[in-house]
Amino acid sequence: MPDRIETALMAALTHASGPSAPPLLAGALQHAVFPGGARVRPQLCLAVAAACGDDRPTLSDAAAASIELIHCASLVHDDMPCFDDADLRRGKPTVHAAYSEPLALLAGDALIVLAFEILARAAIRTPARLPGMVVALASHTGMPGGICAGQGWESEASVDLSLYHRAKTGSLFVAATTMGAQAAGAEPEPWVELGARIGEAFQVADDLRDALLTQDELGKPAGQDVAHHRPNAVSELGVKGAVQKLHDILGGAIASIPSCPGEARLCEIVSAQAKRLTPVEFARALA
Amino acid sequence: MPDRIETALMAALTHASGPSAPPLLAGALQHAVFPGGARVRPQLCLAVAAACGDDRPTLSDAAAASIELIHCASLVHDDMPCFDDADLRRGKPTVHAAYSEPLALLAGDALIVLAFEILARAAIRTPARLPGMVVALASHTGMPGGICAGQGWESEASVDLSLYHRAKTGSLFVAATTMGAQAAGAEPEPWVELGARIGEAFQVADDLRDALLTQDELGKPAGQDVAHHRPNAVSELGVKGAVQKLHDILGGAIASIPSCPGEARLCEIVSAQAKRLTPVEFARALA
Numbered sequence: 001m002p003d004r005i006e007t008a009l010m011a012a013l014t015h016a017s018g019p020s021a022p023p024l025l026a027g028a029l030q031h032a033v034f035p036g037g038a039r040v041r042p043q044l045c046l047a048v049a050a051a052c053g054d055d056r057p058t059l060s061d062a063a064a065a066s067i068e069l070i071h072c073a074s075l076v077h078d079d080m081p082c083f084d085d086a087d088l089r090r091g092k093p094t095v096h097a098a099y100s101e102p103l104a105l106l107a108g109d110a111l112i113v114l115a116f117e118i119l120a121r122a123a124i125r126t127p128a129r130l131p132g133m134v135v136a137l138a139s140h141t142g143m144p145g146g147i148c149a150g151q152g153w154e155s156e157a158s159v160d161l162s163l164y165h166r167a168k169t170g171s172l173f174v175a176a177t178t179m180g181a182q183a184a185g186a187e188p189e190p191w192v193e194l195g196a197r198i199g200e201a202f203q204v205a206d207d208l209r210d211a212l213l214t215q216d217e218l219g220k221p222a223g224q225d226v227a228h229h230r231p232n233a234v235s236e237l238g239v240k241g242a243v244q245k246l247h248d249i250l251g252g253a254i255a256s257i258p259s260c261p262g263e264a265r266l267c268e269i270v271s272a273q274a275k276r277l278t279p280v281e282f283a284r285a286l287a
Numbered sequence: 288m289p290d291r292i293e294t295a296l297m298a299a300l301t302h303a304s305g306p307s308a309p310p311l312l313a314g315a316l317q318h319a320v321f322p323g324g325a326r327v328r329p330q331l332c333l334a335v336a337a338a339c340g341d342d343r344p345t346l347s348d349a350a351a352a353s354i355e356l357i358h359c360a361s362l363v364h365d366d367m368p369c370f371d372d373a374d375l376r377r378g379k380p381t382v383h384a385a386y387s388e389p390l391a392l393l394a395g396d397a398l399i400v401l402a403f404e405i406l407a408r409a410a411i412r413t414p415a416r417l418p419g420m421v422v423a424l425a426s427h428t429g430m431p432g433g434i435c436a437g438q439g440w441e442s443e444a445s446v447d448l449s450l451y452h453r454a455k456t457g458s459l460f461v462a463a464t465t466m467g468a469q470a471a472g473a474e475p476e477p478w479v480e481l482g483a484r485i486g487e488a489f490q491v492a493d494d495l496r497d498a499l500l501t502q503d504e505l506g507k508p509a510g511q512d513v514a515h516h517r518p519n520a521v522s523e524l525g526v527k528g529a530v531q532k533l534h535d536i537l538g539g540a541i542a543s544i545p546s547c548p549g550e551a552r553l554c555e556i557v558s559a560q561a562k563r564l565t566p567v568e569f570a571r572a573l574a
């Protein structure tokens with residue numbers, strides 16, 4: 001499955017970097033997307049598409065890639081000086097550090113746009129599936145409840161932690177599960193809970209990593225939640241409470257998988273992600 | 288027609304500012320879109336839709352509003368400190384000046400996303416028209432040839448002025464004419480030239496205004512092209528040459544209007560825009 005994702009992302013970036021493109025901005029897009037992280041959202045999207053029959057693999061590939069492009073865009077913008085002011089991401093310079101602030105801002109914008117474009121290009125033969133998929137991608141990305149909204153809560157004096165996390169991290173996981181279903185012609189609603197629970201687990205795991213690991217282990221600056229006074233699960237529940245919450249959420253995620261032909265395989269994938277999310281360092285912290 | 292545009296924009300913003308939205312970011316979106324400028328791109332979009340029969344006014348309204356949302360997003364991002372560092376826009380504080388840099392960055396992102404979302408919501412009953420419209424909006428907004436690409440050229444050491452202007456300013460006018468046609472079920476290609484010529488005229492007029500008018504007349508800082516060493520028509524052709532070019536382009540725009548039922552009305556609208564673009568100050572500069 002990773003090959004399908006990388007192939008779809010490369011095709012998208014090749015299109016966006018066409019001969020008439022300004023070369024530095026094209027380079028910034030490439031830098032933002034390759035080499036990737038775990039590509040966990042697009043893998044989840046393809047896993048749900050497969051569980052639903054995946055009758056239009058070109059469309060599910062585009063859905064998976066579109067979600068990853070939005071994720072990469074959000075990382076580029078989040079790393080900028082007016083947010084996290086981070087110089088490192090995945091062990092290499094962030095886009096604004098490697099290129100410039102203007103090019104990082106534009107790269108994020110262009111990646112958001114590209115996400116919608118590849119979805120539309122892949123849906124030309126199945127246009128009836130497109131409106132719902134665009135609405136899903138948009139509503140989980142923008143306002144009032146997508147990742148932009150989640151990030152926007154960080155500017156508010158008072159924040160509902162659960163609403164904040166659901167928007168900031170959870171929403172792209174819900175986009176992944178629901179759009180995987182939609183790409184295969186299935187209804188999205190039965191897949192909302194799985195995405196929401198995996199997203200919640202990721203946020204808790206991310207909070208734990210930020211609190212417990214070093215910059216070398218993370219490949220980016222550590223201790224950012226405390227440094228930026230951001231609400232997080234560790235400050236709310238303590239390390240033990242956060243690890244326990246993570247286990248509970250992942251158990252619920254697997255239980256929520258709807259009955260479908262690809263159910264068993266999907267359970268395996270979610271379990272593997274769960275193992276990845278609870279590394280030995282967390283156990284060490286509990287000892 | 289302006290009422291249709293404002294109504295569609297208000298509906299979009301109301302959706303994006305729903306009860307679960309972070310209030311400051313919702314305020315920043317509102318600030319970015321209202322009160323508007325001349326709304327020239329959405330007017331052009333609706334004029335072309337009308338010329339093509341406008342059989343789905345809800346879809347053409349959404350197309351018009353989507354283009355204006357992208358335009359507003361680009362203004363919000365362009366005004367930020369890493370680009371123009373402008374505190375004033377349309378005579379009032381820019382979004383980052385009134386709210387903050389993080390909220391301006393997020394507001395631009397959310398407006399881009401909202402543009403695609405309203406298009407998809409309006410196309411649920413005519414999905415066959417959606418793929419082409421999303422591709423049009425995206426390709427004129429992002430990379431390799433949309434407004435992001437145009438802005439990206441400003442980071443390059445060497446720039447083709449015509450390619451730069453076509454992407455930075457022309458592309459949203461081409462989106463306006465072609466999406467107006469597509470919303471009415473017509474082919475987009477015959478409408479490319481009209482959009483391209485009006486876009487080129489706007490860029491030349493904008494360069495002239497930036498060079499000749501004062502901050503009070505503009506409602507934003509003047510002399511920005513020179514201050515930021517940006518390529519522009521006045522530095523390339525001189526004031527007289529730029530005014531002459533503007534006249535030539537507008538003549539060509541009217542001549543390019545395809546034969547269609549609404550042709551006469553559309554010629555009137557373009558002529559009225561042409562008058563607006565060549566104010567007495569330009570004649571004064573030539574005297």
